[in-house]
Amino acid sequence: MNVWPLQFRKIGENDLLFSDDSGSFFRSDDLFLDRYIQGALTHEDAEFLAYNGQAFETDGDFAFSGFASRWAKRINTAGDLSYFILVPTLRCNLMCDYCQVSRAAENASGFDWDRDTLEQVINLLDKQKANQVKVEFQGGEPLLRLDLLDAIRNFCRSRFEAAEFVVCTNLQTVSEEAWQFLEAPDTHVSTSFDGTSKFHLKQRTKTTTVQRQFEANLDVALTRLGVDRVSALPTIDPSDCPDPAAVIHAFAARSLTSIYLRRINYQGFARKKYGFDSALVDWRQYYRRFIAALIEYNTTADVPMEEYYLTHILRRILQSGHNNHVDLRNPNWLGKDLLVIDFNGQLYPTDEARMVSRIGKIDLSIGSLEDGIDANRVATLNSNVSNFDDPDCVHCAYKAYCGLDPIDDLSRYGRVDLPRHQTDHCKSHLDLFDYAFSLLYSADPTVQKSLAIWIGVPNYNPKIAPRTL
Numbered sequence: 001m002n003v004w005p006l007q008f009r010k011i012g013e014n015d016l017l018f019s020d021d022s023g024s025f026f027r028s029d030d031l032f033l034d035r036y037i038q039g040a041l042t043h044e045d046a047e048f049l050a051y052n053g054q055a056f057e058t059d060g061d062f063a064f065s066g067f068a069s070r071w072a073k074r075i076n077t078a079g080d081l082s083y084f085i086l087v088p089t090l091r092c093n094l095m096c097d098y099c100q101v102s103r104a105a106e107n108a109s110g111f112d113w114d115r116d117t118l119e120q121v122i123n124l125l126d127k128q129k130a131n132q133v134k135v136e137f138q139g140g141e142p143l144l145r146l147d148l149l150d151a152i153r154n155f156c157r158s159r160f161e162a163a164e165f166v167v168c169t170n171l172q173t174v175s176e177e178a179w180q181f182l183e184a185p186d187t188h189v190s191t192s193f194d195g196t197s198k199f200h201l202k203q204r205t206k207t208t209t210v211q212r213q214f215e216a217n218l219d220v221a222l223t224r225l226g227v228d229r230v231s232a233l234p235t236i237d238p239s240d241c242p243d244p245a246a247v248i249h250a251f252a253a254r255s256l257t258s259i260y261l262r263r264i265n266y267q268g269f270a271r272k273k274y275g276f277d278s279a280l281v282d283w284r285q286y287y288r289r290f291i292a293a294l295i296e297y298n299t300t301a302d303v304p305m306e307e308y309y310l311t312h313i314l315r316r317i318l319q320s321g322h323n324n325h326v327d328l329r330n331p332n333w334l335g336k337d338l339l340v341i342d343f344n345g346q347l348y349p350t351d352e353a354r355m356v357s358r359i360g361k362i363d364l365s366i367g368s369l370e371d372g373i374d375a376n377r378v379a380t381l382n383s384n385v386s387n388f389d390d391p392d393c394v395h396c397a398y399k400a401y402c403g404l405d406p407i408d409d410l411s412r413y414g415r416v417d418l419p420r421h422q423t424d425h426c427k428s429h430l431d432l433f434d435y436a437f438s439l440l441y442s443a444d445p446t447v448q449k450s451l452a453i454w455i456g457v458p459n460y461n462p463k464i465a466p467r468t469l
């Protein structure tokens with residue numbers, strides 16, 4: 001019998017988590033580790049490993065092919081360019097504390113696409129090989145240039161077999177014309193709602209009048225578009241967090257069932273105001289308190305709720321093929337399937353790269369509408385996007401589920417070659433995976449109930465979290 005290489009990590013008091021490159025995992029102890037290292041596995045060990053997909057007899061047998069299939073589906077292949085984040089204007093009608101893009105004032109000039117830029121964007125879209133497209137309108141506040149959104153959407157609808165649009169808006173001022181634009185079935189709204197009215201007012205709207213205006217528009221959006229086409233994302237300041245139960249209640253009151261908790265990403269004005277350190281410890285504690293409150297809520301709720309990123313992590317642990325979320329995939333190709341087009345025609349591989357460049361820390365642009373995509377810059381950025389050959393990740397038990405974030409590394413440290421465990425991305429993901437596995441192996445029926453909901457099965461089955469005898 002051959003055993004695939006196993007990585008391991010201490011979890012809980014006395015146990016170790018073992019995993020392989022295809023993402024199969026199990027829980028065992030030091031005694032198993034000794035036997036594995038010394039090549040002294042027992043008959044029972046061998047039977048368990050074969051049953052759990054970690055062993056095979058010969059190249060190409062069913063066990064071997066099963067492993068290869070699971071492993072291959074975990075690899076994010078660079079697809080055709082089909083996801084565009086467009087910034088038709090940098091102007092905004094709010095001045096949030098932690099604006100991540102260093103927006104321009106609402107009445108400023110020189111921060112919108114002109115007619116030539118619009119034409120260049122359309123030409124670029126027209127050249128794509130993909131027969132479907134997703135367009136996310138960012139800003140600034142994109143609804144300030146409804147005419148540009150309309151022109152892009154009309155073009156995409158006629159050019160591509162399938163087209164989907166997301167308008168990232170603060171929902172502060174929405175004209176009837178804008179509502180009619182948003183009501184189209186192929187168009188979604190993504191807005192920010194910082195957990196509770198109190199925190200949203202403090203961090204974004206500043207006055208009760210403006211706050212009321214936002215909440216009224218959020219309610220109109222949910223009524224006119226339906227909850228399935230509206231997402232509201234809270235940005236949390238780890239040093240001053242809303243009560244988790246209050247956030248859950250505020251979302252449930254609006255029939256929103258998915259909360260994507262995000263801590264402040266210190267970029268743009270946020271970096272200037274809050275400094276460099278992202279208070280990771282405070283955030284971890286808050287995140288766990290939040291999930292605990294969510295689990296408690298789900299024990300009795302008629303309509304249960306999820307935290308989006310935890311659900312994504314659980315799905316990546318349990319199944320191959322969840323490679324669609326650009327924040328966590330491996331390799332995390334840059335400038336391939338996703339392109340950001342800024343208000344001034346500059347091109348970026350991600351929205352974070354645009355923000356980092358905007359504050360003047362480092363230029364992460366990969367070309368311009370005038371000159372096209374710079375293949376050399378794209379190749380340079382892609383030299384460090386895979387954890388397969390990272391000297392630290394290769395030993396990590398979470399390698400199969402994780403990925404790299406070179407833009408975040410460049411943004412925080414100005415380099416991509418720090419030892420992994422010194423990076424914010426690695427520290428936060430080690431903690432997230434530790435937490436996810438503690439939930440998967442929990443004997444608490446309330447945890448198991450939420451787990452089943454989040455991973456989409458009728459009931460929790462202990463077999464999803466195997467352990468040796």
Ligand code: SF4
Pocket residue numbers: 387392393396397398399400402403404420421425426427429430
């Ligand atoms: S970044 Fe950190 S958590 Fe992710 S695979 Fe690498 S070592 Fe593991």
